[in-house]
Amino acid sequence: PADAANMPRLRSSSAGAVFQSRTNAGYWIFDGLELTDNASGNTVVNFLLDFASFPGANNLTVQRSYIHPKEIGTTNYNRAAIRGMEFEGSGMLFKWNYAAGFLGRQPDNQLPTTQVILCITCSNLTVSDNYLEAWYTALFTGGGGENPEYTATLSGTVNTTQADFSTVTGLAPGVIIRFNLEGAGTLNSQTSFTRSSGASLTSADVNHTIWITNGTITERAKVTAVSGNNYTIEPYNSAVPTGACTFVVFETAKVTSVSGNTVRYTPVGLNYLTQAPSTPGTAAWRVHQVVHDINIIKNTFSIDIAHAQYEHATYGNSPKGWVEMKAGDNVLYEGNYFINYPSAMVFTQHSNEGYTPWTTVQNLTIRSNFVNTVYDSIGTRQWLIISMD
Numbered sequence: 001p002a003d004a005a006n007m008p009r010l011r012s013s014s015a016g017a018v019f020q021s022r023t024n025a026g027y028w029i030f031d032g033l034e035l036t037d038n039a040s041g042n043t044v045v046n047f048l049l050d051f052a053s054f055p056g057a058n059n060l061t062v063q064r065s066y067i068h069p070k071e072i073g074t075t076n077y078n079r080a081a082i083r084g085m086e087f088e089g090s091g092m093l094f095k096w097n098y099a100a101g102f103l104g105r106q107p108d109n110q111l112p113t114t115q116v117i118l119c120i121t122c123s124n125l126t127v128s129d130n131y132l133e134a135w136y137t138a139l140f141t142g143g144g145g146e147n148p149e150y151t152a153t154l155s156g157t158v159n160t161t162q163a164d165f166s167t168v169t170g171l172a173p174g175v176i177i178r179f180n181l182e183g184a185g186t187l188n189s190q191t192s193f194t195r196s197s198g199a200s201l202t203s204a205d206v207n208h209t210i211w212i213t214n215g216t217i218t219e220r221a222k223v224t225a226v227s228g229n230n231y232t233i234e235p236y237n238s239a240v241p242t243g244a245c246t247f248v249v250f251e252t253a254k255v256t257s258v259s260g261n262t263v264r265y266t267p268v269g270l271n272y273l274t275q276a277p278s279t280p281g282t283a284a285w286r287v288h289q290v291v292h293d294i295n296i297i298k299n300t301f302s303i304d305i306a307h308a309q310y311e312h313a314t315y316g317n318s319p320k321g322w323v324e325m326k327a328g329d330n331v332l333y334e335g336n337y338f339i340n341y342p343s344a345m346v347f348t349q350h351s352n353e354g355y356t357p358w359t360t361v362q363n364l365t366i367r368s369n370f371v372n373t374v375y376d377s378i379g380t381r382q383w384l385i386i387s388m389d
Helices: 305-315
Strands: 009-012 029-031 034-037 049-051 057-063 083-087 089-095 098-102 115-119 123-128 131-134 139-141 150-155 162-165 176-189 192-198 209-213 218-227 230-235 243-259 262-267 282-285 292-297 300-303 323-325 328-334 337-340 345-348 361-367 370-373 384-387
Touching (some): 049 057, 057 083, 083 089, 083 098, 098 115, 115 123, 115 131, 192 243, 209 230, 323 328, 345 361
Parallel strands (some): 009 034, 029 057, 049 083, 057 089, 083 115, 089 123, 098 131, 115 139, 123 292, 139 323, 292 328, 300 337, 323 345, 328 361, 337 370, 345 384
Antiparallel strands (some): 150 162, 150 282, 162 262, 176 243, 176 282, 192 230, 209 218, 209 243, 218 230, 243 262
């Protein structure tokens, strides 16, 4: 921005943010600041504004500020500051800011998930009249962070169509329930697990997600094959536990009726219930969305052309999207510009897997937006992607 030279410049030289809110911090205004980093070596600055590490952030305002990695405007595409802000709370006004340059790779050349604003479980967020530039996605919400509102233990006749619940609070036809298939065994390698007790997976559980823990490390993987007690898995991360482990596969069903404490349901979704849930075991559900009341108004979303072309030519990667929402209720996009390297607005609850099957994007309004990209035969794709299940 033209007046950046007159702004107070605040820099982080470590992995910590320039500002970090404490528990229940509220009614702060951050006005007219230049926020950047001065990190060196392989230091990664995850956020310049951290309103997430402590719970209860509320009623915050960030305005008229210049938020960027120190390498902005250069062709040095290894950058320490990879996100502008994470906000996990209720009540954020982000307006009149120039937040840009969140692109490139970490100092160790790993490809990060860069964002200007990350919000996994926030509500009452207004983003108005900003310039927002990031390679991965300038705004990201959700991603599997919504814990259940209610849990119940199961008893009586428990199968794929009914069970008795210790509580039925919030349950009604249409509510999605998460059930557990629990067991134990040995993780022989990153891709090989041998079951010894508990739930016995079948071919119907292939492509479902399994969570494995040794009590210290917990990691998730995709079940890719089942042969008796031998399961082939595909971990999402390399740091999987080894040796004796327990596991849980979360599977889902939709309530069809509630009579007293007897709940009837039908398997549904990508991680549908394939067999009777474990007993004694638990069911979990959520009625109200955690991410809600999001207003994105009169912003300019940009993806840097030179960097996007460089990343694609060098590594074969394309940007994720201008925005990506994996959760949201009562969401408005109005009067925004989407410019430069072509990408997409993406709305999908996928990748939440069976762990948070209640997560969704609903009551979404998109109106009076303008897309003006630079044509690129490699990068051209759909402007809008809505993928629900």
